[in-house]
Amino acid sequence: AQKITQTQPGMFVQEKEAVTLDCTYDTSDPSYGLFWYKQPSSGEMIFLIYQGSYDQQNATEGRYSLNFQKARKSANLVISASQLGDSAMYFCAMRGDFGNEKLTFGTGTRLTIIP
Amino acid sequence: EAGVAQSPRYKIIEKRQSVAFWCNPISGHATLYWYQQILGQGPKLLIQFQNNGVVDDSQLPKDRFSAERLKGVDSTLKIQPAKLEDSAVYLCASSLRPRDSGANVLTFGAGSRLTVL
Numbered sequence: 001a002q003k004i005t006q007t008q009p010g011m012f013v014q015e016k017e018a019v020t021l022d023c024t025y026d027t028s029d030p031s032y033g034l035f036w037y038k039q040p041s042s043g044e045m046i047f048l049i050y051q052g053s054y055d056q057q058n059a060t061e062g063r064y065s066l067n068f069q070k071a072r073k074s075a076n077l078v079i080s081a082s083q084l085g086d087s088a089m090y091f092c093a094m095r096g097d098f099g100n101e102k103l104t105f106g107t108g109t110r111l112t113i114i115p
Numbered sequence: 116e117a118g119v120a121q122s123p124r125y126k127i128i129e130k131r132q133s134v135a136f137w138c139n140p141i142s143g144h145a146t147l148y149w150y151q152q153i154l155g156q157g158p159k160l161l162i163q164f165q166n167n168g169v170v171d172d173s174q175l176p177k178d179r180f181s182a183e184r185l186k187g188v189d190s191t192l193k194i195q196p197a198k199l200e201d202s203a204v205y206l207c208a209s210s211l212r213p214r215d216s217g218a219n220v221l222t223f224g225a226g227s228r229l230t231v232l
Contacts, residue, residue, distance in 0.1 A: 105159070
């Protein structure tokens with residue numbers, strides 16, 4: 001069974017500062033993928049970034065980077081130079097190995113950017 | 116490209132009534148998912164289709180929930196009879212390659228918010 005844990009229910013960050021959202025996971029699959037999604041108040045889940053378990057480098061997408069520490073089973077999302085539009089719920093999710101492709105989500109972190 | 120379309124966006128019903136949600140995935144996406152998101156929680160998978168066949172429905176309450184995907188395109192999710200605890204947002208998502216060893220990014224619709232009174 002797969003499990004995603006997000007221990008920060010809410011965070012407040014000053015605009016233009018960097019923020020790290022924590023995510024730890026547990027799986028017995030030898031190969032897996034980790035995702036971060038953003039859910040603004042409109043409700044739609046927006047894909048941000050992906051990290052494969054065998055990727056050699058940490059994933060980056062613009063202002064988003066994923067701090068992947070396989071031995072610690074953590075996949076933290078780092079947002080640099082935060083903007084007011086970054087205020088939303090953020091979900092960490094995991095995909096399992098071949099034949100177990102469904103996404104399992106964590107409980108989310110509500111990020112609020114303060115002007 | 117057009118996104119994942121869902122309707123209705125909002126629905127209010129009384130317990131024991133029935134409701135149906137519709138989803139039109141991105142054209143060409145083989146895999147379709149229905150997730151349930153209860154307030155304050157992360158989405159939970161209800162059912163996964165590969166074309167028009169069911170891949171995973173292990174968390175679908177089959178005594179009251181049913182889903183179908185006709186011709187491997189559109190899908191409907193039905194609840195009958197509804198219970199208070201079914202109040203949630205029902206998210207539909209689709210992905211292009213179901214057994215891609217890479218990202219297999221799911222694209223989500225805006226969701227259908229159900230309130231059961």
